[in-house]
Amino acid sequence: MSKEFNAVNVVEALEAMYASREDDWLGICYNLSYVFERFEAYRLVAIASQGWEHHTGYVDYPVSGHNLGNLWEGKQLELRISLINHLIARIESTSDFKLLYSKEERSKLRDK
Numbered sequence: 001m002s003k004e005f006n007a008v009n010v011v012e013a014l015e016a017m018y019a020s021r022e023d024d025w026l027g028i029c030y031n032l033s034y035v036f037e038r039f040e041a042y043r044l045v046a047i048a049s050q051g052w053e054h055h056t057g058y059v060d061y062p063v064s065g066h067n068l069g070n071l072w073e074g075k076q077l078e079l080r081i082s083l084i085n086h087l088i089a090r091i092e093s094t095s096d097f098k099l100l101y102s103k104e105e106r107s108k109l110r111d112k
Helices: 007-016 028-032 038-048 074-093 097-101 103-110
Strands: none
Touching: 007 028, 007 074, 028 038, 028 074, 038 074
16 A cells, blocks of 8 residues: 655655665666555656756656666665755755646656
8 A cells, every 4th residue: 555645755755765675676766656656656756856967858767877787786876866865855845745746847847
Protein backbone atom coordinates (compact mmCIF):
# COMPACT_ATOMS: atom_id res chain seq x y z
CA MET A 1 0.00 0.00 0.00
CA SER A 2 1.35 3.41 -0.91
CA LYS A 3 1.73 6.31 1.48
CA GLU A 4 -0.28 9.48 1.13
CA PHE A 5 1.39 11.64 -1.50
CA ASN A 6 2.17 14.88 0.31
CA ALA A 7 5.21 17.09 0.85
CA VAL A 8 6.16 15.65 4.26
CA ASN A 9 6.02 12.02 3.09
CA VAL A 10 7.87 12.77 -0.14
CA VAL A 11 10.69 14.60 1.65
CA GLU A 12 10.96 11.72 4.16
CA ALA A 13 11.14 9.17 1.33
CA LEU A 14 13.78 11.20 -0.50
CA GLU A 15 15.86 11.66 2.66
CA ALA A 16 15.69 7.91 3.29
CA MET A 17 17.37 7.37 -0.10
CA TYR A 18 20.57 8.96 1.22
CA ALA A 19 21.20 5.77 3.17
CA SER A 20 19.43 3.01 1.27
CA ARG A 21 17.09 2.23 -1.59
CA GLU A 22 14.81 -0.65 -2.46
CA ASP A 23 16.89 -1.28 -5.57
CA ASP A 24 20.33 0.20 -6.30
CA TRP A 25 19.98 -0.70 -9.97
CA LEU A 26 17.07 1.71 -10.33
CA GLY A 27 16.89 5.47 -10.11
CA ILE A 28 15.07 7.93 -7.88
CA CYS A 29 11.72 7.70 -9.68
CA TYR A 30 11.41 3.95 -9.53
CA ASN A 31 12.61 3.79 -5.92
CA LEU A 32 9.98 6.40 -5.00
CA SER A 33 7.37 4.24 -6.69
CA TYR A 34 7.93 1.62 -3.97
CA VAL A 35 6.46 4.19 -1.56
CA PHE A 36 3.98 6.11 -3.75
CA GLU A 37 1.93 5.42 -6.84
CA ARG A 38 4.30 5.12 -9.80
CA PHE A 39 2.63 7.90 -11.79
CA GLU A 40 2.99 10.36 -8.88
CA ALA A 41 6.63 9.42 -8.29
CA TYR A 42 7.65 9.88 -11.91
CA ARG A 43 5.64 13.07 -12.33
CA LEU A 44 7.16 14.59 -9.20
CA VAL A 45 10.71 13.99 -10.40
CA ALA A 46 9.92 15.13 -13.94
CA ILE A 47 8.49 18.43 -12.73
CA ALA A 48 10.59 19.18 -9.65
CA SER A 49 13.90 18.28 -11.33
CA GLN A 50 13.52 21.18 -13.76
CA GLY A 51 16.22 23.75 -13.05
CA TRP A 52 18.65 21.24 -11.53
CA GLU A 53 22.12 22.26 -12.69
CA HIS A 54 23.07 18.79 -14.00
CA HIS A 55 19.74 18.01 -15.72
CA THR A 56 20.19 16.12 -18.98
CA GLY A 57 17.27 17.91 -20.62
CA TYR A 58 15.33 14.64 -20.89
CA VAL A 59 12.21 14.60 -18.75
CA ASP A 60 12.31 10.83 -18.18
CA TYR A 61 16.05 10.67 -17.38
CA PRO A 62 17.22 13.83 -15.61
CA VAL A 63 20.47 12.11 -14.49
CA SER A 64 22.96 11.14 -17.18
CA GLY A 65 24.30 7.60 -17.41
CA HIS A 66 21.10 5.78 -16.45
CA ASN A 67 22.28 2.51 -18.07
CA LEU A 68 25.49 2.11 -16.09
CA GLY A 69 24.60 -0.67 -13.63
CA ASN A 70 24.52 0.31 -9.97
CA LEU A 71 23.12 3.82 -10.07
CA TRP A 72 24.12 4.60 -6.49
CA GLU A 73 27.93 4.40 -6.66
CA GLY A 74 30.66 6.89 -7.54
CA LYS A 75 29.66 9.75 -9.85
CA GLN A 76 26.14 8.32 -10.23
CA LEU A 77 25.69 8.49 -6.44
CA GLU A 78 26.96 12.08 -6.39
CA LEU A 79 24.53 13.11 -9.14
CA ARG A 80 21.57 11.39 -7.51
CA ILE A 81 22.29 12.90 -4.09
CA SER A 82 22.55 16.30 -5.79
CA LEU A 83 19.20 15.74 -7.49
CA ILE A 84 17.59 14.58 -4.24
CA ASN A 85 18.85 17.77 -2.57
CA HIS A 86 17.38 19.80 -5.43
CA LEU A 87 14.03 17.98 -5.22
CA ILE A 88 13.81 18.51 -1.46
CA ALA A 89 14.72 22.20 -1.79
CA ARG A 90 12.13 22.63 -4.53
CA ILE A 91 9.41 20.92 -2.48
CA GLU A 92 10.28 22.84 0.69
CA SER A 93 10.38 26.19 -1.13
CA THR A 94 6.93 25.66 -2.65
CA SER A 95 4.37 26.96 -0.20
CA ASP A 96 1.69 24.74 -1.71
CA PHE A 97 2.94 21.29 -2.77
CA LYS A 98 0.21 21.09 -5.40
CA LEU A 99 1.66 24.16 -7.15
CA LEU A 100 4.39 21.84 -8.44
CA TYR A 101 1.66 20.34 -10.60
CA SER A 102 0.24 23.59 -11.93
CA LYS A 103 -0.69 24.00 -15.57
CA GLU A 104 2.39 26.19 -16.01
CA GLU A 105 4.75 23.50 -14.67
CA ARG A 106 3.15 20.81 -16.85
CA SER A 107 3.49 23.02 -19.92
CA LYS A 108 7.24 23.37 -19.25
CA LEU A 109 7.49 19.59 -19.61
CA ARG A 110 5.70 19.64 -22.97
CA ASP A 111 8.14 22.26 -24.21
CA LYS A 112 11.14 19.96 -23.59
